[in-house]
Amino acid sequence: QIQLVQSGPELKKPGESVKISCKASGYTFTDYAMHWVKQAPGKGLKWMGWINTYTGKPTYADDFKGRFVFSLEASASTANLQISNLKNEDTATYFCARGVGPVDYWGQGVMVTVSS
Amino acid sequence: DIRMTQSPASLSASLGETVNIECLASEDIYSDLAWYQQKPGKSPQLLIYNANSLQNGVPSRFSGSGSGTQYSLKINSLQSEDVATYFCQQYNNYPLTFGSGTKLEIK
Numbered sequence: 360q361i362q363l364v365q366s367g368p369e370l371k372k373p374g375e376s377v378k379i380s381c382k383a384s385g386y387t388f389t390d391y392a393m394h395w396v397k398q399a400p401g402k403g404l405k406w407m408g409w410i411n412t413y414t415g416k417p418t419y420a421d422d423f424k425g426r427f428v429f430s431l432e433a434s435a436s437t438a439n440l441q442i443s444n445l446k447n448e449d450t451a452t453y454f455c456a457r458g459v460g461p462v463d464y465w466g467q468g469v470m471v472t473v474s475s
Numbered sequence: 476d477i478r479m480t481q482s483p484a485s486l487s488a489s490l491g492e493t494v495n496i497e498c499l500a501s502e503d504i505y506s507d508l509a510w511y512q513q514k515p516g517k518s519p520q521l522l523i524y525n526a527n528s529l530q531n532g533v534p535s536r537f538s539g540s541g542s543g544t545q546y547s548l549k550i551n552s553l554q555s556e557d558v559a560t561y562f563c564q565q566y567n568n569y570p571l572t573f574g575s576g577t578k579l580e581i582k
Contacts, residue, residue, distance in 0.1 A: 394571070404511075404519065404562055406571040420570045454518055460566050461509040461524035468518050 361385035363455055363466035370472045376443045379469045381455030388436040389413045391457040395429060395440050398468070399451040407453075410438060445473045477501050477565050481574025487582045492553045496577045498563035500544045507567035510539055510548045513576075514559045522561075523548065555581060 366380045381393065395407040408419040410429040417429040428441045438455055452468040478501035488494045498508065506526040511519035521530045523539035526546055536551040550557055558581055563574040 403576045404564075404573040406573070408570075418569070456518075458566075460507070461521060462519075462564070462566075462571075463521050463524070463530065465518035465520070 361457075361464050363457065363464055365453075365455060365466040365469045368470045368472070370474070371445050372475055373445055373447060373473055375445050375473075376441065377445060377471055378439055378441045379453055379455075379471070381438045381440075381466050383436045383438070383457065386457075388433065391459055393429075393431075393438040394456045394458055394462055396454045396456055396462075396465075397423075397451045398454065399448075402451075407440075412438070442471070445471075447473050449473050476570055477504060477568055477572050479563055479565055479572050479574040481563055481577055483577060484575065485578045485580070487580045488553050489582045490553055490555065494550045494553060494579065496548045496550075496561055496563075496579075498541075498546045498548075498574050500546070500565055503543050504565045504567040506542055507565055508539070508541065508546045509564045509566065510537075511562045511564065512557075512559045513562065519562065550579075553581070 362384050364382045369377050371377050389412045392409045394409040397405045407423040410417045415431050426443050430439045450473045452470050454465050454468045456462040456465040480499040482497050508526045510523040513519040522533050522537050527539045538549045560576045560578045562576050
């Protein structure tokens with residue numbers, strides 16, 4: 360069955376970096392884009408951007424340009440999100456989600472807590 | 476960016492009732508509209524895509540309708556397991572944008 364399995368929760372200090380992974384299984388990885396979505400505690404869903412899993416080209420939403428990097432380990436059917444120079448407002452759950460058009464499968468989410 | 480205005484923000488209904496959630500897009504999104512259900516502590520699950528197509532495995536008491544800028548999600552015969560927050564999302568244009576969510580509770 361189709362699964363997106365993300366890495367575990369992270370506790371970081373301001374200014375540090377974090378890398379989150381998302382391992383896909385049950386389908387051909389390069390057939391679907393991988394999106395990243397942020398959900399701050401008690402808040403709604405915010406689309407961060409997507410990566411073309413065939414070409415590796417990332418596209419970032421305006422609020423996520425600069426400190427955020429999407430990457431792939433295509434041979435391992437894995438997408439990664441790296442956030443550098445972490446800020447308190449980066450505290451959130453980060454979801455990977457596959458889709459061409461509608462997003463149809465989501466990872467379980469990774470809670471990133473940024474606190475001094 | 477396309478703005479998605481979702482209403483109501485919260486909803487309380489009795490078991491067996493029918494509920495409706497609305498989503499208004501700031502421009503025509505040509506039925507490129509999905510509805511998601513998110514239960515506490517879980518990831519969102521796709522219910523409806525293309526405004527009115529039921530995702531595999533989703534109970535038939537869920538249905539979607541609409542076109543242009545106005546869309547709605549209908550839940551017939553409300554069940555206890557339907558307690559969740561519901562989000563609409565447009566995928567007609569980047570950036571993908573979500574409604575602010577509707578929290579559904581049982582009265």
